[in-house]
Structure formats: C-alpha cells, structure tokens
Amino acid sequence: MSDVSGSELRALMARVPSVEKVMASPEFAALVxxxxxxxxxxVLRDALDHWRASAQSGDASVSALDVARLQAVVDSALRRRNRSRLQSVFNLTGTVLHTNLGRxxxxxxxxxxxxxxxxQPANLEFDLDSGKRGDRDDLVDELIGELTGAEAATVVNNNAxxxxxxxxxxxxxxxxxxxxGELVEIGGAFRIPDIMSRAGARLREVGTTNRTHLKDYEEAIGPRTALLMKVHASNYAISGFTKEVGVDAIASLAHARGLPVAVDLGSGTLVDLVQWGLPRETTVRETVEAGADLVTFSGDKLLGGPQAGLIVGRRDLIAKIKKHPLKRALRVGKLTLAALEPVLQLYRxxxxxxxxxxxLRLLTRAADDIRLAAERVQPVLQRAIGERYAVLAEPMxxxxxxxxxxxxxxxxxxxxIRTADGKRGGRQLLALEKLLREMARPVIGRIADDALRLDLRCLEAADELQLIDQLIEQLKGAPA
Structure with a gap:
C-alpha cells in the first residue's frame, strides 16, 4: 500500500458530493x-466517515466517490442492518427436535x-357464552383433559x-x-435441585444414583413432606444394575399418607409412538392413570406444538397452582394458545x-425416501464445492x-463430505462448514469423524429445490 499524496487527497475530498445532494438524488429516493x-x-454519514478515514490514513485503494457508488455501498449496508437476526435455516444436523434450532x-x-x-381481535379472556371475563386456560382445558384423562390443566411458557x-x-x-437417579441437569443448566431451591422447597434425596426402592420413599416421608416427585431422565439413561419405582407404586404410598405425586415427564407424548415404529415412551394419559396427581410436560417436543409447559392433573391442585402469583408471570400469550389448540385438535x-x-412426519420418514433425496442433492453439491472434496451419499x-x-x-x-485426498481436513471442513452457515438460508450440519455430515431427514420436498438452487448459486469456488 502506498501513501496518498496531499494533493491527491485534497482532490478526492473535493469530489465527494454533499450529503444534501446525495439525499436529493434519484438513486437515493428508492432507498428513502x-x-x-x-x-x-x-448509514450514508457512516459510509462517508469510513471513506474519509480510509483516505486520510493513506489507503491507496481509496477511489473517488460519486452518487452511484455511494448508493451501492449504502444499499448493501442497509440490507445487512435490516436483516432479521432470527433466520430460517436448513436443519441438516440429524436432530429433529433441535433445541438451538427452534425444536x-x-x-x-x-x-x-x-x-x-x-x-384479528380474539376472545383470549372473554367468555362468549356469558359475555363476561373468562380464563385463557379455558381455551384448551377441556381438550387437554380429553386427551390426557386429567381433571384440569393450565399452561405456562415452558416445562421448566x-x-x-x-x-x-x-x-x-x-x-x-x-x-x-432423577436429579437431572438438562440444556441451559436447568437442574432439578436448583429449581427446587428457587421455588422455596427443600429437596429430600432418596436411594442411590442407580437403584431406588419403594422403602426409600417410605422412610423419607415426614411431617414436612409436601409431595413425592418423579422426574423423567430426559437426556441420559442409566443401564446395568438399576432399579426405579414406578408411578403406580409411588402413588399408592403417597395417597396412603395423604400426599400428592407430581411427575415431570419432560418432553411428554400424548400417543403411543410404537404404532409408528418409534421407541416406546410413556404417555401423559398412562402417567395420570397410574396415579399421578400432577404431570408436567413440554408443548414443543414430542407433542409437536409451540413452546409451552403444560400442567395437568387434579382439579383442586390445578386451582391452587393457578392462584399462585407466579402463574401470571409465567402465563402464555394468545399466540401460544392459538398455536397449541389446533395442534391438540390433531390428536383427535x-x-x-x-x-x-x-x-411426527419427520420422525417417521422412511430412510429410503431420505436416501433418494441425498442422491438427488449429492451431484449438485459435488459440482458446487469442487474436486478437492469428495461428497458421498451414505446411511447415518x-x-x-x-x-x-x-x-x-x-x-x-x-x-x-471429506477431503478428496483422504487426509484429515480439519481446516478445510471448518471453512466449508462456515461457508454453509453464511448462505442466504444457512445450512447447519455437523462435523464428526473427519467429515462434514448433512443428514437430510428434515429436508422435505418443499425445501429441497431451494437448497439445490443455493448450492449452485453460492458455493461455486468454495475455499480449499
């Protein structure tokens, strides 16, 4: 870089159009x-300030400004400035309910x-029959009861x-x-002991990590016991020499002592998934029928709806929960209820x-169907990223x-995607993975075993053509 001489700098500065002239130009009318x-x-003033700073620093690459060039610079900056931070992405991670991608x-x-x-205005808290103020939970209470067998329900913003x-x-x-064995920590450092502490409750641990017996619960019950609780293991599993007590046995013990049982099912499902060839998961109805007085679960996991936390169970306990001051702070708005009700209706x-x-459609998608999609996309991706990479359609x-x-x-x-020479391609794969993330609609995959892996389970037909078009347009000349 060579310095710009004083006379050259003065000449460049003299040719910079005034802000008033630029703003009055036809080129900027469309931007305004x-x-x-x-x-x-x-943005225009920022662009001019940046140009002046570069010129005064002696940057030889600085060239004269005119309205057309300023329009291009400002237009690009405005597009970046107004682009939504929340963007649609292609979820090719292989995780269907991906917490970081919106579940x-x-x-x-x-x-x-x-x-x-x-x-449009809606009857969020207005009883159309009586013409008086209503309860927003009434919009889904009866439907949730029908699907779960619970007496009553209330909805908050998530299962935590x-x-x-x-x-x-x-x-x-x-x-x-x-x-x-149920004192779990899940994503975002959500820990059952911490939640209990924040709720003002005292945790009474029983049993061991791998084995807990009914007598452990029985011996722990005392005058200050408020309830017995079971927590879904969520993101881990204990195998081998293990034992846990079922809800039915805990409920029998608790009810004999006049105590309620609460079960945190975590993801929670309303139907038996085995009928679609998926792994077995206890349903909310089965948990209620086993004797649970309260069951909590998520709306945006296996249920397939919006982010929400549902509490179902005995009418008297739900009524007490709804009277608690925290209920108002944690309640959901009309958009959540508007999304939740039609999802629940599908279960009928x-x-x-x-x-x-x-x-459920994504979870039950046939591997052969996904294979055909991979075979269609593979040659396009291979041509787009060049010969230094080898792209293969493979089972995963x-x-x-x-x-x-x-x-x-x-x-x-x-x-x-691997390097064509078969060597470890850490930097090359990271560069390609970054390029995918920077596409107009970012492509999110994962790097594992010296390869960039794009699982197409969540790539449905409507998105496949868009992905192919993006690959052709944006991945030519991918960095080596």
Whole structure:
C-alpha cells in the first residue's frame, strides 16, 4: 500500500458530493422510500466517515466517490442492518427436535391460527357464552383433559416454568422427595435441585444414583413432606444394575399418607409412538392413570406444538397452582394458545397424525425416501464445492432430540463430505462448514469423524429445490 499524496487527497475530498445532494438524488429516493430518511441518512454519514478515514490514513485503494457508488455501498449496508437476526435455516444436523434450532415445527393448522390471532381481535379472556371475563386456560382445558384423562390443566411458557410453578405453589418451605437417579441437569443448566431451591422447597434425596426402592420413599416421608416427585431422565439413561419405582407404586404410598405425586415427564407424548415404529415412551394419559396427581410436560417436543409447559392433573391442585402469583408471570400469550389448540385438535384423529403433525412426519420418514433425496442433492453439491472434496451419499443415524429418548436413534441418510485426498481436513471442513452457515438460508450440519455430515431427514420436498438452487448459486469456488 502506498501513501496518498496531499494533493491527491485534497482532490478526492473535493469530489465527494454533499450529503444534501446525495439525499436529493434519484438513486437515493428508492432507498428513502424503502428504509426511511432517518435510517438512510445515518448509514450514508457512516459510509462517508469510513471513506474519509480510509483516505486520510493513506489507503491507496481509496477511489473517488460519486452518487452511484455511494448508493451501492449504502444499499448493501442497509440490507445487512435490516436483516432479521432470527433466520430460517436448513436443519441438516440429524436432530429433529433441535433445541438451538427452534425444536418442533408447527403444522399448517397452527400457522394459520397464529396468523389469525396476529391480525384479528380474539376472545383470549372473554367468555362468549356469558359475555363476561373468562380464563385463557379455558381455551384448551377441556381438550387437554380429553386427551390426557386429567381433571384440569393450565399452561405456562415452558416445562421448566411448569415445574417451578408447581413446586412454588405446593411445596414452598416444605420437603419434596425425589430419587437421586432423577436429579437431572438438562440444556441451559436447568437442574432439578436448583429449581427446587428457587421455588422455596427443600429437596429430600432418596436411594442411590442407580437403584431406588419403594422403602426409600417410605422412610423419607415426614411431617414436612409436601409431595413425592418423579422426574423423567430426559437426556441420559442409566443401564446395568438399576432399579426405579414406578408411578403406580409411588402413588399408592403417597395417597396412603395423604400426599400428592407430581411427575415431570419432560418432553411428554400424548400417543403411543410404537404404532409408528418409534421407541416406546410413556404417555401423559398412562402417567395420570397410574396415579399421578400432577404431570408436567413440554408443548414443543414430542407433542409437536409451540413452546409451552403444560400442567395437568387434579382439579383442586390445578386451582391452587393457578392462584399462585407466579402463574401470571409465567402465563402464555394468545399466540401460544392459538398455536397449541389446533395442534391438540390433531390428536383427535390419531390415524392421520403422521401425515398432519410435522414432528411426527419427520420422525417417521422412511430412510429410503431420505436416501433418494441425498442422491438427488449429492451431484449438485459435488459440482458446487469442487474436486478437492469428495461428497458421498451414505446411511447415518438421526436423533429425536431435546432430551426425548436420548439413547434411541433413527435410521437415516445424508451427505458426507471429506477431503478428496483422504487426509484429515480439519481446516478445510471448518471453512466449508462456515461457508454453509453464511448462505442466504444457512445450512447447519455437523462435523464428526473427519467429515462434514448433512443428514437430510428434515429436508422435505418443499425445501429441497431451494437448497439445490443455493448450492449452485453460492458455493461455486468454495475455499480449499
């Protein structure tokens, strides 16, 4: 880089058009119309300041400014400035319910319901029969009861909130008995002991990490016991020499002592997944029928709906929970309820659920169908990234995700990218993975075993063409 001489710098500065002239130009009229005068003016001044600083630093690459060049610079900056931070991505990680990618995708019925709630007034807390104020939980209470067998229900913003509210309402300054093998920590450092502490409840651990017996619960019950609790293992499994006590046995013991039982199911499912060839998971109804007085579970995991925490169970306990001051702080808004109700409605026709519920459709997608998609995308990706990489369509395994059935996998298919010379390609693969993430619609895969892996389980037909178009357009000349 050579220095710009003083005379050259003065000449460049003299040719910079004034802000007023630039803003009045036809080239900037379209920008003002699209982004507003205030924002365009701010970005224009930033661009001019940057240019002047570069020129004064002696940067020989600085060239004269005119309105057309400024328009291009400002337009690009405005596009970056106004791009949503929340972007649609291609989830090719192999994890269907990916916590970092938004978990469950909503079916069309839920999307249309949310759109209506966004644009029209709705009876969120208005009883149309009586003409008086209503309770927002009434919108889904009866339907949840029908699907779970519970007497009543309430909805909060996630399952962590459901557990916190339940403990705060029923066990503040009292003891809650939990097996040591169920003191889980899940994503985001959510720990059962910490939640109990924040709720003002005292944890009473029983049993050991791998084995807990009914007598352990029985011996722990005392005058300060508020309830007995079971917690779904969520994101881990203990195998080998193990024993846990079922809900039915714990409920019999608790009820004999006049105590309630709460079960945190975590992801929670409303139907038996085995009928679609998926691993077995205890349903909410089975948990209620086993004697649980309260059950908490998520709306955006196996249920396939929006982010929410559902508490179902005995009417008197639900009523007490709803009166707790935290309920108002943790309640959901109209958009969540607008999405949740149509998702629940789908469960009334379980024989059509695998077609209509997006989550279940992705979980049950046949490996052969995914293989055909991989074979269609493979040659396009190979041409796009060049000869230094080898792209192969290979079988792989997907995960359900979000702590649901953590040790179970689903046969799948995808694209495996390695360096063509067969050597370890750490930097090359990282560069390619970064390039994929920087596409107009980012592609999210995973690097494992010296390969970049793109599992196509979640790539449905509607998105496949868009992915292929992006690969052709944006991946030419990928870095070596």
């Amino acid at each position: 119309d699209a982004y507003g005068r205030s924002q365009v003016l701010t 469950a995708l909503l079916p069309d019925e839920a999307v249309q319901s949310v759109m209506k709630a966004l644009t 909130a459901a557990v916190l509210l339940t403990l705060s309402a029923l066990a503040s300054k009292k003891e809650v008995i939990v097996s040591r 026709a379980p024989e059509k659920l695998a077609e209509r519920l997006t989550t 395994f997907s995960q359900i995700g979000s702590g649901a059935l953590p040790v179970d996998v689903l046969p799948s298919y995808g694209l495996v």
